[in-house]
Amino acid sequence: MAQAEALLAVRDLRVEFRTAAGLTRAVNGVNFTLERGETLAILGESGSGKSVSAQAIMGIVDSPPGRIAGGSVRLQGEDLLQLDAEAMRRVRGHRIAMIFQDAQAALDPAFTVGQQISETLRSGSPLSPQEAGERAIDLLERVKIPEARRRVHDYPHQFSGGMAQRVMIALALALEPEVLIADEPTTALDVTVQAQVMQLLSDLQAESGMGLILITHDLGVVAEVADRVAVMYAGKVVETGPIAALYARPGHPYTVGLMDSMPRVDRQEGRLLAIRGSPPNLMRIPAGCAFHPRCALAQERCLQETPALLPLPDEPGRHSACHFVADIPGRRRSEVSAEVAVGGAAGEEPLLRVEGLVKHFPLRSRSLLRRSPGAVRAVDGVDFELYRGETLGLVGESGCGKSTVARTLLRLERATAGRAWFAGEDLFALRGEALRNMRQHIQMVFQDPYSSLNPRMTAGAIVSEPWEVHEGLAPRGEWRARARDLLRRVGLDPDDERRYPHEFSGGQRQRIGIARALAFNPQLIICDEPVSALDVSIQAQIVNLLQDLQREFGIAVIFIAHDLSVVRHISDRVAVMYMGRIVETGTRDQIYNQPTHPYTQALLSAVPVPDPESEARQRRIILEGEVPGALDPPSGCRFRTRCWKAEPRCAQEVPALIDRFGHGHPSACHFADARASVPVGG
Amino acid sequence: MLAYLARRLLQSVAVTFVVLSLVFVAGRILGDPVRLVVGIEASEERVQKVREQLNLNQPLGQQYANFIGDALSLQFGTSFWQKVPALPRVLERIPATLTLTAAALALALPLGITLGALSALRPWSRIDRVTNVISLGGVSIVEFWLALMLILIFPVRLGWFKTSGYGGIEYFVLPALTLCYKPLGRIAQITRSAMLDELAKPYVKAARARGLAERRVVFVHALKNAAVPVLTISGDELAALLNGAIIVETVFGWPGIGRLTIQALERRDLPMVEATVFVVAIFIIVTNLLVDMAYTWLNPRIRFSAAGDA
Numbered sequence: 001m002a003q004a005e006a007l008l009a010v011r012d013l014r015v016e017f018r019t020a021a022g023l024t025r026a027v028n029g030v031n032f033t034l035e036r037g038e039t040l041a042i043l044g045e046s047g048s049g050k051s052v053s054a055q056a057i058m059g060i061v062d063s064p065p066g067r068i069a070g071g072s073v074r075l076q077g078e079d080l081l082q083l084d085a086e087a088m089r090r091v092r093g094h095r096i097a098m099i100f101q102d103a104q105a106a107l108d109p110a111f112t113v114g115q116q117i118s119e120t121l122r123s124g125s126p127l128s129p130q131e132a133g134e135r136a137i138d139l140l141e142r143v144k145i146p147e148a149r150r151r152v153h154d155y156p157h158q159f160s161g162g163m164a165q166r167v168m169i170a171l172a173l174a175l176e177p178e179v180l181i182a183d184e185p186t187t188a189l190d191v192t193v194q195a196q197v198m199q200l201l202s203d204l205q206a207e208s209g210m211g212l213i214l215i216t217h218d219l220g221v222v223a224e225v226a227d228r229v230a231v232m233y234a235g236k237v238v239e240t241g242p243i244a245a246l247y248a249r250p251g252h253p254y255t256v257g258l259m260d261s262m263p264r265v266d267r268q269e270g271r272l273l274a275i276r277g278s279p280p281n282l283m284r285i286p287a288g289c290a291f292h293p294r295c296a297l298a299q300e301r302c303l304q305e306t307p308a309l310l311p312l313p314d315e316p317g318r319h320s321a322c323h324f325v326a327d328i329p330g331r332r333r334s335e336v337s338a339e340v341a342v343g344g345a346a347g348e349e350p351l352l353r354v355e356g357l358v359k360h361f362p363l364r365s366r367s368l369l370r371r372s373p374g375a376v377r378a379v380d381g382v383d384f385e386l387y388r389g390e391t392l393g394l395v396g397e398s399g400c401g402k403s404t405v406a407r408t409l410l411r412l413e414r415a416t417a418g419r420a421w422f423a424g425e426d427l428f429a430l431r432g433e434a435l436r437n438m439r440q441h442i443q444m445v446f447q448d449p450y451s452s453l454n455p456r457m458t459a460g461a462i463v464s465e466p467w468e469v470h471e472g473l474a475p476r477g478e479w480r481a482r483a484r485d486l487l488r489r490v491g492l493d494p495d496d497e498r499r500y501p502h503e504f505s506g507g508q509r510q511r512i513g514i515a516r517a518l519a520f521n522p523q524l525i526i527c528d529e530p531v532s533a534l535d536v537s538i539q540a541q542i543v544n545l546l547q548d549l550q551r552e553f554g555i556a557v558i559f560i561a562h563d564l565s566v567v568r569h570i571s572d573r574v575a576v577m578y579m580g581r582i583v584e585t586g587t588r589d590q591i592y593n594q595p596t597h598p599y600t601q602a603l604l605s606a607v608p609v610p611d612p613e614s615e616a617r618q619r620r621i622i623l624e625g626e627v628p629g630a631l632d633p634p635s636g637c638r639f640r641t642r643c644w645k646a647e648p649r650c651a652q653e654v655p656a657l658i659d660r661f662g663h664g665h666p667s668a669c670h671f672a673d674a675r676a677s678v679p680v681g682g
Numbered sequence: 683m684l685a686y687l688a689r690r691l692l693q694s695v696a697v698t699f700v701v702l703s704l705v706f707v708a709g710r711i712l713g714d715p716v717r718l719v720v721g722i723e724a725s726e727e728r729v730q731k732v733r734e735q736l737n738l739n740q741p742l743g744q745q746y747a748n749f750i751g752d753a754l755s756l757q758f759g760t761s762f763w764q765k766v767p768a769l770p771r772v773l774e775r776i777p778a779t780l781t782l783t784a785a786a787l788a789l790a791l792p793l794g795i796t797l798g799a800l801s802a803l804r805p806w807s808r809i810d811r812v813t814n815v816i817s818l819g820g821v822s823i824v825e826f827w828l829a830l831m832l833i834l835i836f837p838v839r840l841g842w843f844k845t846s847g848y849g850g851i852e853y854f855v856l857p858a859l860t861l862c863y864k865p866l867g868r869i870a871q872i873t874r875s876a877m878l879d880e881l882a883k884p885y886v887k888a889a890r891a892r893g894l895a896e897r898r899v900v901f902v903h904a905l906k907n908a909a910v911p912v913l914t915i916s917g918d919e920l921a922a923l924l925n926g927a928i929i930v931e932t933v934f935g936w937p938g939i940g941r942l943t944i945q946a947l948e949r950r951d952l953p954m955v956e957a958t959v960f961v962v963a964i965f966i967i968v969t970n971l972l973v974d975m976a977y978t979w980l981n982p983r984i985r986f987s988a989a990g991d992a
Contacts, residue, residue, distance in 0.1 A: 098888075109982070111903075123895065155982040172892075
């Protein structure tokens with residue numbers, strides 16, 4: 001049998017968690033195989049069972065409450081589930097290794113990375129401490145950590161997120177495993193660092209010939225590196241097959257839905273086609289096909305009969321678990337460009353004008369006598385304008401200052417320098433009553449829908465609170481009717497007014513947050529990473545909602561995000577930030593089709609495109625190094641330390657953000673390049 | 683690192699100063715010390731004479747300056763009660779107290795940590811429930827009651843050990859046992875909750891995924907991280923042990939600093955009280971300093987944030 005020859009074969013794997021609330025079937029019969037040198041992507045949203053499956057393979061499911069309820073995991077024919085604890089321990093790390101999403105948290109903070117690598121090496125073979133120490137340095141060099149000999153003595157908290165993930169990879173490779181399981185290895189990383197780490201992983205895999213299981217929710221990452229993909233939903237594999245064929249003709253309605261939900265950085269597309277509803281509660285998985293409540297093809301049969309994972313006729317290596325495989329449509333989305341509403345024509349006054357905004361956070365000196373040792377320059381000279389009814393996308397990697405800009409505009413932080421005018425008023429000069437009145441016109445939607453709603457207030461009370469605070473917004477007698485109306489407009493049931501935040505899913509909570517912002521009847525909504533905590537299928541619902549509401553109410557939006565694909569989808573104009581400054585700004589099409597600043601070019605090129613046939617990847621720009629510290633930024637152009645165009649001039653002269661080509665598309669680079677010479681856009 | 687310790691040392695000196703000032707104030711508001719020395723019936727003449735002898739006729743500011751000056755040169759004057767210099771008499775008693783507290787801690791720490799760690803590994807198991815009962819007893823049962831019960835059971839009923847006095851091991855066992863019970867309970871509780879926190883963290887799962895032996899994952903990785911709160915509580919418990927020593931030493935007639943404190947207080951022996959409080963304060967300050975140094979070893983983040991401003 002072919003199965004016996006596979007490097008790793010998982011058959012009918014089942015994992016349950018028994019808790020006080022009931023029995024959770026996290027993994028519900030998972031099947032897949034992995035060959036030597038192959039990269040298998042396991043794709044799924046949160047709660048799909050992908051991480052639990054990986055932990056079951058490794059034998060590290062917490063037990064109790066977890067329990068492997070059935071199935072087999074054969075590594076070169078040997079069933080790992082039958083091994084005793086000590087034999088299984090010798091498989092872990094030695095034959096199957098694993099890396100985790102948050103590398104900082106997966107390293108013990110109390111030991112140096114060298115100690116942790118040596119310990120792992122010596123658990124596998126009888127090395128002397130000196131030999132293990134030398135091997136540790138070799139390993140750090142192999143994962144391209146600069147100055148490995150010195151850094152081997154550093155503690156995990158001294159490494160950046162990207163570097164910590166490299167250390168994790170070094171640890172995983174220490175005992176030369178046959179299989180590496182990477183559980184969301186780049187989800188916590190910035191896009192330019194993600195590109196570096198994925199590159200490293202595929203190089204190392206090619207070198208060692210190990211099998212790689214990549215667990216991710218990101219269709220783009222899958223398209224970049226995987227040979228085959230297994231799509232999971234509600235604890236089951238619903239579809240599996242070679243990457244090119246599967247992306248070209250998805251074989252399961254859920255896969256189609258995922259692809260339709262995801263905006264793309266390389267294309268301008270029309271409205272996102274979100275999957276309706278939300279992923280199932282694993283304590284109450286729907287009978288029959290678990291996807292049927294969200295599926296457009298669902299019929300009576302889907303409610304009763306669970307579809308098996310069967311081979312697709314005429315398509316070698318592909319399997320799908322759908323009764324109506326033959327009826328699955330291709331990807332439905334039109335490629336019609338949505339119209340861009342760029343304001344500022346005919347001398348219109350901007351709603352918001354920001355000039356020379358600076359926010360420094362001084363470091364507190366520990367001694368009374370010594371002077372402050374410096375300041376973190378979070379925002380260092382930002383100018384932009386925003387017109388009524390338009391959406392400005394503010395993008396950049398973590399720490400670039402985009403959220404600080406928002407907090408300063410909301411007057412949650414005091415600006416160090418600079419001015420801002422909102423509807424003609426000097427925003428930073430407002431005090432007392434005037435400030436309170438202004439606040440109702442600028443509202444915020446937060447990233448974390450779990451912590452930004454008061455858990456002791458009902459949805460109705462949360463939405464009506466603004467009217468209580470700002471008298472005159474709505475007469476008391478109308479509160480209830482208005483709250484119900486707002487809930488309906490954001491796609492919730494008006495009767496949900498009586499429920500508390502914990503009774504809603506993440507996406508629904510974000511809808512409540514949006515309803516609360518709308519209750520103020522604001523002129524500007526600042527959305528700070530509003531969809532980054534949500535699953536892809538839910539993200540699309542919220543993005544669509546924001547767009548509809550904006551059109552309906554004519555509200556201006558500042559959309560802050562690190563996800564360039566979402567920003568492309570939703571923005572009229574885009575400003576790219578790097579280390580506290582805007583390096584380039586223009587209309588969405590200018591930024592995405594003709595980026596002129598090297599940072600924008602690199603950023604766009606680093607975004608994984610969910611298309612295995614995309615040629616862009618061949619000419620990808622992978623930036624060296626990481627963002628320097630904001631305490632002591634590089635002189636001149638702050639990007640020069642990572643820029644391939646850098647020349648001596650860049651160290652001396654700060655490039656101004658000016659319109660270098662007369663297209664209304666300012667760029668802060670001495671060597672800005674107007675040609676579409678970069679592998680982005682379509 | 684050195685700058686951090688230097689700063690901590692400086693803070694300790696400040697704390698010592700504050701403690702000394704409090705001792706001074708307390709000594710003056712408890713009543714006229716001269717009357718306590720000479721007795722209620724003494725003539726006004728004699729009172730005046732003794733007041734001058736003891737320099738208690740000077741203005742308060744001057745008295746305070748003298749007191750601080752003397753304390754810095756380790757002079758606490760002559761005991762009213764024993765008519766000998768107070769500090770040497772206090773220092774004589776230290777070994778007895780130190781033996782007792784060291785023994786109590788030497789019992790409580792390893793036992794408490796082991797019990798706490800074992801119950802964290804198997805929550806709600808039999809060992810966990812036993813530990814729970816033991817530690818609940820430790821934090822609830824007052825020392826004098828426990829001391830009396832132990833005396834009732836061992837020397838009185840069984841004829842084991844001695845009820846009171848100072849000498850060989852037979853005098854030592856019961857006070858040490860009494861004294862160790864409270865810190866044992868606290869340490870077991872804190873270890874359990876700290877270990878439960880640590881065992882749930884991703885690095886534990888990642889350490890298992892690397893194929894490290896379970897022993898190593900639990901007793902090297904998780905325990906070292908859990909040690910930070912355990913250490914904090916141990917420092918506090920050491921200070922509390924000195925409190926406990928006052929009662930335990932009195933009950934068992936153990937000639938330590940605790941018993942001396944009580945005796946000095948009963949006799950309103952101001953120099954002796956001042957000397958004992960000073961010695962205990964120094965002891966606690968040194969303990970805290972040692973705990974802080976141990977922190978920097980256990981938690982590298984403290985070490986580096988401290989080095990950062992050097």
